[in-house]
Amino acid sequence: MAKIIVRNSDNLVVFCLGDSQDITLTANKCNFTNENGTDTYVLDINSSTHTAYTDVTAPTKFWGNCFTYIDGNWALDNNKVTNVNAGRTANDLPEIEVEL
Secondary structure (H helix, E strand, C coil), X not given: CEEEEEECCCCEEXXXXXXXXXXXXXXXXXXXXXXXXXEEEECCCCCCCEEEEEEECCCCECCCCCEEEECCEEEXXXXXXXXXXXXXXXXCCCCXXXXX
């Protein structure tokens, strides 16, 4: 199982974390524990703008901002994937692979 952070305005999944990782959403920020034990703080994510969900089955191949999550249902945003890959190609980076 996984934990995800979803932007309220468009249901875009910005982070998909392991079930053992802790997420804290406050009025001012979001922080989560990485798998190596360090913490990440995100100041533009907070309890007003995003929602954290637990016990979610993660996609097979996740990439942030390329999926939506609505009422327990995942959807792949092909336009986002195309845009990410265009930018990666322009910078000589390998394309991402995503899969539900």
